[in-house]
Amino acid sequence: MANKKLQFTYFWADEEVMQEDFAKKLSQGMTEWAIDFFGRYELDVDVNPPSGFKPRLLSLSKFALQKNDGVRPDRRPRWERAEALREKKKRMEEELARLRQAKEQAAAANNGPEVKRLEALIKDQEQRLDDMGDQIDAWLDRDENRLRELLMFKFVKDRMVHPERLTVVFCRFRYTSQMQMRLPKRGAIGQAYGKVPGDLVRLYGSSVVLPLWPDRFAIIDPFRGARKDVVHEAVHAAGHDHPIEDYLKSVEKTYRGRRLPGKGFEIPRGRSGSLSPDYDDPVFDVDETPQYDTFRGGIDDGPRDDVMNYAMDDPETWQVNLRPAHVELMKNAYFAK
Secondary structure, three states: OOOEEEEEEEEEEEHHHHHHHHHHOHHHHHHHHHHHHHHOOOEEEEEEOOOOOOOOHHHHHHHEEEOOOOOOOEOOOHHHHHHHHHHHHHHHHHHHHHHHHHHHHHHHOOOHHHHHHHHHHHHHHHHHHHHHOOOHHHHHOHHHHHHHHHHHHHHHHHOOOOOOOEEEEEOOOEOOHHHHHHOOOOEOOEEEEOOOOOOEEEOOOOOOEEEOOOOOEEEEOOOOEOOOHHHHHHHHHHOOOOOOOEEEEEEEOOOEEEOOOOOOOOOOOOOOOOEOOOOOOEEEEOOOEEEEEEOOHHHHOOOOOEOOOOOOOOOOHHHOEOOHHHHHHHHOOOOEO
C-alpha cells in the first residue's frame, strides 16, 4: 500500500520576505526536516513550490501575497493587544476633546483660518474613531483576516490555494521588546488557524466583494522559527491543540449531611470526633474546591521528546517523535492524500 502524502502549499507575506528566506534557505530547511521526519512514519511530503525551487520575477508574484509591506502578525497575547487598543482609543478621544476645545477658543478669538484648520483635524480624528468604533475583536483579528483576504484573492486569481492542501504563510512577526528577550534562540514560532465562516469583505483597492478564505492555514516566522515548525503546525492543523494552561485536575465533592461508612471507609484525618447526633457516621461539610494543576501549553504537551513539546528549541529529526495517536491524525488529515 502506497504511503499517504501530506500536501503543503507555501506562500510568503511579500517578495522581500520570500527573497531573504530563499537566500538563507530557511523554509527549505523546514521542508527537508519535514520530509525526513514524516518519512519515519511512512508519510510522504509534497510541497509547492518544491524544495530547491529558485524564485524568478514571475514566481515572486505567484507565491508572494503582496509585493511590498506584507502582513506582520502581532504576536502579543490577545488580552495585551486588547488593552493596548483600548488605551489607544482613550488617547484618541482625549485628543479629540482637546481639538474641540481649541476650536472653541479660536472661534471666540474670531480666528477663521485656525478654526478651519482645526475643523479638518477634528473631522479626521472623528473618522478614525468611527473606524475603530467598539469593534475591538475585529481589530484583534485584522492580521488573520487580512491574510485570509489575500489567500482568497490567490484562490480566485489562479487557484493557487487549495482546500485539500495545508497552506503555510511565511511572515515576519511583530514582537514587543520584552517578547524578544523571552523568545528562545530557535523556538516554536508559528500558529495554525482553524476554519471560519465565510464573512464578506471588500478587497482593498477593488470593488469586488469576496468571502474570506474560510479554511485552515498556518503562519510561521522563518527568521525566528525552528526547522520543525512546519511539522509542528501541520499536527495542529490536523486537529491537535496544546493542553489548556490551567486545567481542572480534580474537584473535591461536596458532602453535606450524613454518609454511612461503606466497606473500606476511612474517616478523614481530623474528623474523628465529627459524628452525627442521630447516626454513628461522620458528617461531611466540605466546600467544593477545584484543584488546578498548571499546564504551560506546548512546554507540557506530551513527553519531552515529542515534536509538539517545546523542550527542544531546534532538534534533529531523530531526537523527537510523533506519538501514535498523531500518526493516525496525520494519515487522516484533510491535506493527506
